[in-house]
Amino acid sequence: xGETILRVLMRTAALVVPVVLSAQPAPGxxxxxxxxxxxxxSCYACHGFSxxxxxxARLVPMKMTAAGFVAYVRLPRTRQMPSFSAKVLSDEQLxxxxxxxxxxxxxxxxxxxxxxxxxKEQ
Amino acid sequence: MAKSKRGSVDRRGFLKGAAAGxxxxxxxxxARAQEQAQARPAAPLPSPRQVALETGAPAARVDVYTTxxxxxxxxxxxxxxxxxxxIFANPGSSFRGLQESFINYGGNKNPSxxxxxxxxxxxxxxxxxxxxxxKPILCMAHGTVGLQHASMAIYNAYADRVPVYLILGNEQEIxxxxxxxxxxxxxxxxxxxxxxxxxxDDSPVxxxxxxxxxxxxxxxxxTPPMEPVVICANGQLQEEPMSEQDRRxxxxxxxxxxxxxxxxxxxxxxxxxxxxxxxxxxxxxxxxARTPRAIPxxxxxxxxxxxxxxxxxxxxxxPSHHPLFNTANVSxxxxxxxxxxxxxxxxxxxxxxxxxxxxxxxxxxxxxAKLITITAGDLFSRSNYQDFGRYTEVDLAIAAxxxxxxxxxxxxxxxxxxxxxxxxxxxxxxxxxxxxxxxxDRDLDQATVGWDASPVTTARMAAELWxxxxxxxxxxxADTTFVSWxxxxxxxxxxxxxxxxxxxxYGIGYGAPAAVGAALANKKYGRISINIQCDGDLNYAPGxxxxxxxxxxxxxxxxxxxRAYHQEHMFLEDMAARAGRGVENTGIGVTLEDPxxxxxxxxxxxxxxxSGPIDNPSDLGPAIKAALEVVKKGxxxxxxxxxxxx
Numbered sequence: 001x002g003e004t005i006l007r008v009l010m011r012t013a014a015l016v017v018p019v020v021l022s023a024q025p026a027p028g029x030x031x032x033x034x035x036x037x038x039x040x041x042s043c044y045a046c047h048g049f050s051x052x053x054x055x056x057a058r059l060v061p062m063k064m065t066a067a068g069f070v071a072y073v074r075l076p077r078t079r080q081m082p083s084f085s086a087k088v089l090s091d092e093q094l095x096x097x098x099x100x101x102x103x104x105x106x107x108x109x110x111x112x113x114x115x116x117x118x119x120k121e122q
Numbered sequence: 123m124a125k126s127k128r129g130s131v132d133r134r135g136f137l138k139g140a141a142a143g144x145x146x147x148x149x150x151x152x153a154r155a156q157e158q159a160q161a162r163p164a165a166p167l168p169s170p171r172q173v174a175l176e177t178g179a180p181a182a183r184v185d186v187y188t189t190x191x192x193x194x195x196x197x198x199x200x201x202x203x204x205x206x207x208x209i210f211a212n213p214g215s216s217f218r219g220l221q222e223s224f225i226n227y228g229g230n231k232n233p234s235x236x237x238x239x240x241x242x243x244x245x246x247x248x249x250x251x252x253x254x255x256x257k258p259i260l261c262m263a264h265g266t267v268g269l270q271h272a273s274m275a276i277y278n279a280y281a282d283r284v285p286v287y288l289i290l291g292n293e294q295e296i297x298x299x300x301x302x303x304x305x306x307x308x309x310x311x312x313x314x315x316x317x318x319x320x321x322x323d324d325s326p327v328x329x330x331x332x333x334x335x336x337x338x339x340x341x342x343x344x345t346p347p348m349e350p351v352v353i354c355a356n357g358q359l360q361e362e363p364m365s366e367q368d369r370r371x372x373x374x375x376x377x378x379x380x381x382x383x384x385x386x387x388x389x390x391x392x393x394x395x396x397x398x399x400x401x402x403x404x405x406x407x408x409x410x411a412r413t414p415r416a417i418p419x420x421x422x423x424x425x426x427x428x429x430x431x432x433x434x435x436x437x438x439x440x441p442s443h444h445p446l447f448n449t450a451n452v453s454x455x456x457x458x459x460x461x462x463x464x465x466x467x468x469x470x471x472x473x474x475x476x477x478x479x480x481x482x483x484x485x486x487x488x489x490x491a492k493l494i495t496i497t498a499g500d501l502f503s504r505s506n507y508q509d510f511g512r513y514t515e516v517d518l519a520i521a522a523x524x525x526x527x528x529x530x531x532x533x534x535x536x537x538x539x540x541x542x543x544x545x546x547x548x549x550x551x552x553x554x555x556x557x558x559x560x561x562x563d564r565d566l567d568q569a570t571v572g573w574d575a576s577p578v579t580t581a582r583m584a585a586e587l588w589x590x591x592x593x594x595x596x597x598x599x600a601d602t603t604f605v606s607w608x609x610x611x612x613x614x615x616x617x618x619x620x621x622x623x624x625x626x627x628y629g630i631g632y633g634a635p636a637a638v639g640a641a642l643a644n645k646k647y648g649r650i651s652i653n654i655q656c657d658g659d660l661n662y663a664p665g666x667x668x669x670x671x672x673x674x675x676x677x678x679x680x681x682x683x684x685r686a687y688h689q690e691h692m693f694l695e696d697m698a699a700r701a702g703r704g705v706e707n708t709g710i711g712v713t714l715e716d717p718x719x720x721x722x723x724x725x726x727x728x729x730x731x732x733s734g735p736i737d738n739p740s741d742l743g744p745a746i747k748a749a750l751e752v753v754k755k756g757x758x759x760x761x762x763x764x765x766x767x768x
Contacts, residue, residue: 041705045691045767050572053579054606054768055692058571082477082699089705107570115585115743116569118592119562119612 029066029092034100037093046080051104055080062101069098189363193329194223196364196372197355200333201260203374204340206233206287208251208642210244211262212271213237216291216307219360220262233260236642236673238635239665241268245275245350246632247639247666248286250599253437253622254643256413258285258343265292265312265354273316274629279350280319281464281509282436282626283409283498285343286350293357294325304357313352318506321349329359329368337375346382346412346498346523382412385496385520385527393459393494393518394534398543400457400492402550403429404450407439408463408497412525414618417441419528420461426535428551434463435602435610436623442615443562445555453486460495461524465511477696496520496527509627565611577764578739583654583680584608586742590750591650599640600633600654601625604689605682606768609654619644630687631662634679638670641677641758650753653679655760657714657721658687664724670758671729677758678749681721683735684767686713691767725760734762 038044038051046056057078064072070091073084089097110116197220209224211217225235238244241263248259263272269290279286293299293308313323322342326332332355339351364372385393397403405424410416420440424431430450433440440447452458452470460466470493473483487493493516500521503510520527539547569581584605592614601624602609615621622640625632637653644651660667660681670677686709694708709715718735725732731752733745742763749759 042691042695042708045686045688045695045708048572048575048579048766048768049577050575050579050766052571053575053581053766058568060571079475080477082696084699084705085702087702088699107573110566110570113570113573115582115589116566116573118589119566119569119585 029095029097029099031096031099031103033093034096034098037089037097038100041089041093041097043097051101052107057081059101060104061106062098062104064098066095066098070094186363191364191369192219192223192361193364193368194219194355194360195227196329196368197332197336197360198223198228200336200374201289202228202232204260204287204337204377205257206260207255207257208236209233209260209262210236210238210247210251210639212239212241212244212268214262214264214268214291214307215304216264216266216268216293216357217262217289217355217360218291219357220289220291220355223360236669238669240663241271242275242631243635243638243663243666243669245272245279245286245288246635247642247669249275249279249282249284249626249632250622250636250639250641251643252284252286252639253636254597254599254619254640258287258340259639260287260289262289262291264307265290265309266307269312269315274627275632275635276316276350277319277507278626278629278632280321280507280626282623283347283349283462284626285348287340287343288320288350288352290352290354291357291360292325292354294327294354295356295358298358312354316350316352318504319350320352321502323352323354325354326356326359329364329372332359333372333375337377340377341379345380346526347502348412349502382523382526383498383501383521384530385522387530389518389520390527390530391534393496393520394531394538396457396492396494396518397427397429397459398535398538400427400455401546402451402455403427403457403459404432404452404455405429406432406434406450406452406458406460406463406466406469407437408434408461408466409436409623410461410524410528411437411439411618412523416525416528417616417618419525419532423528423532423535425551426532426539428547428554429459430554430557432469434469435607436464438615438618438621438623442610442613445558446551447558448561449554449557453488455487455491457492457494458487460493460497460516461528462497462499463495464499464509466493466495466516467512467514470514476693477699479700492517494518494520496522496524496531498523569608569612572766574739575766576737576739577684577766578737578742579766580605580682580768581608581612582739583682583742583763583765584612586739586746587652587680588613589743590746591652594650595648596620596650596652597640597644598622598654599637599644599651599677602654604656604768605654605765619647619649630656630659633659635663635666637677637679638666638675641670641675642673645676645756650750651677653677655679655681657681657683657685657719660721660724661714661719664728667725667728667730667758667760674756675758676753676756678746678753679725679758679760680746680749681734681760681762682765683719683721683762684765685715685718686767688712688767720762721760722762725762731757731759732762733760735764736761737764 048054051059244261251259263269290312292312299305324335326335339353343351424446431440431446432450470487471483474481495516572579597619598621641651691712698705698708722732722734745761752759
């Protein structure tokens with residue numbers, strides 16, 4: 001498929017997806033199921049088991065709404081992130097994953113970690 | 123040279139047959155003999171004396187069992203003249219003559235023998251050794267099965283512009299192949315298999331030929347761009363005695379290395395003019411540093427211009443805490459100077475990522491930006507293996523060794539800088555220093571992520587290591603690509619031996635042996651060698667752990683045990699997402715689970731101190747401390763650390 005046609009289709013999808021999502025507002029999601037899905041679908045491969053490491057984007061703290069998260073996964077704007085269609089991960093599954101990510105703890109600031117303070121002094 | 127006994131037996135047999143025929147003729151009736159003589163020209167018959175000599179009881183055969191001067195001794199004389207420190211080899215019968223001569227006639231000194239458990243390990247160890255010591259290693263392998271094992275590592279060295287001197291044993295004379303084993307280990311043109319990714323090779327047919335080719339190979343190998351070379355050592359030449367004439371006449375040729383090619387003065391002046399006039403010049407550093415001299419030269423050039431530097435991490439090129447380090451913004455540059463950069467096109471263009479369909483690329487440089495390259499890569503090319511990258515349209519291409527060209531380029535720039543330009547450059551330098559500081563603050567912030575998580579983050583691994591080696595004379599003998607470059611983002615890299623760079627051709631299996639080779643080079647200086655060891659990489663040829671233990675090579679290996687060929691896992695996810703199916707299956711064929719591999723037990727089995735597996739981050743610091751104590755006593759040690767994927 002030509003690049004131009006593909007991009008047109010993707011832009012069209014970007015307009016459509018939020019409409020669909022808004023028609024089916026996602027509930028809170030199940031964090032326990034979300035953890036299993038996070039591992040099963042290898043989200044950790046790019047985002048780390050903590051949701052924050054590796055070449056993928058930092059997911060913690062999760063600032064997106066569940067609907068925004070689903071929309072982003074369908075049509076990511078970063079070059080690194082693949083697009084996961086509803087055939088691969090349903091809206092419900094993504095909402096569960098979103099709920100799990102919301103449970104992951106934030107990092108301590110660097111100033112509170114002595115082993116990192118050493119680098120400040122260099 | 124002694125004659126083949128087999129040859130003399132055959133000749134004797136032939137003469138016996140001829141004499142028997144002649145005797146038969148003698149006893150025939152004379153008339154018949156005359157008849158035959160008239161019928162056709164008579165062949166001259168052996169005289170009675172000849173017949174007696176040839177048909178009598180043969181003299182007792184003198185079997186030659188020993189010699190005081192096999193040809194291999196002379197080969198050793200030649201190879202010793204090239205001043206190798208070590209030989210890295212897995213044993214092979216096709217170079218048994220040379221091995222015996224090295225350890226006995228040569229006294230196993232200069233070079234001394236390092237026992238390797240795989241030919242791929244031998245070459246990759248040589249690769250790592252060179253990157254620390256700047257000296258090539260002599261490797262040996264069978265011309266057939268050994269070279270087949272070694273070939274990937276040779277390609278890595280080739281792509282990384284690292285010299286490796288490889289001797290291949292081969293029995294070229296068919297009469298000397300003593301069994302089906304030796305036939306299977308013999309080859310018509312041994313070097314052909316790696317000719318596409320070596321710089322030169324030869325198969326000498328005499329000892330004199332060997333001497334010239336051995337020295338010539340060394341000279342070619344050490345002329346930038348440096349690459350591996352291959353010399354085939356014929357088994358017959360190794361094992362048979364030197365002839366009397368060879369003993370009298372052969373000598374070891376003198377070796378004189380060419381001066382590295384420096385850039386044409388006019389082209390260098392043109393480059394300096396562009397760089398000094400530029401508002402935003404940047405320097406992209408590839409495989410610049412051939413010797414320790416390169417780092418201060420590159421710093422001087424960057425400071426002279428107050429230009430941002432983008433280090434592509436192939437070599438220890440530039441101090442990591444220098445305010446100009448990794449501050450280059452190619453997309454904002456008006457002049458880009460690329461020094462020994464492979465695939466420069468990739469540094470100046472974007473491409474559609476792997477997780478999107480199609481392929482679109484565009485330059486990231488501004489319209490009108492001038493591109494300058496200085497590379498010895500323009501002086502030597504092969505066609506089959508495509509590590510040369512895409513053709514890049516540049517404005518000035520200087521075919522020369524970058525390190526050798528830096529002094530004249532610095533001088534040319536300094537001459538052109540006016541007080542006004544100096545002022546502008548200093549202002550630019552202050553801005554770049556701020557960029558450098560922001561980058562470091564960002565890295566520190568990112569290092570906090572998952573600090574207390576289990577498995578352990580690669581950032582924490584790097585920070586805990588630094589905490590205990592920062593006051594030592596240390597050397598990182600590992601690539602950092604697969605740990606998100608955390609050491610390069612946190613540690614203070616300054617000295618030439620602080621970092622050895624990467625694989626060259628990304629052939630996995632390089633890491634463990636390269637680390638052992640580099641650690642051997644560091645040993646005599648008393649440095650602490652640190653290896654961040656990827657799990658997938660170690661499993662190719664883990665016998666190198668035994669080599670480290672056996673030869674008492676001090677090396678701290680800390681496993682990056684993410685239990686996967688992780689890069690491939692991510693690629694599979696990209697492919698499954700593109701195809702819209704089965705993302706949950708992408709662990710198939712790429713993960714190293716069920717059972718988990720216990721690398722601490724593996725290291726112990728090879729005779730090495732080890733600890734772990736560790737998955738609690740708070741256990742890591744004490745484990746590093748204990749392992750370092752072992753390393754400081756001159757032994758290798760391993761910590762099996764279960765880690766986050768990257």
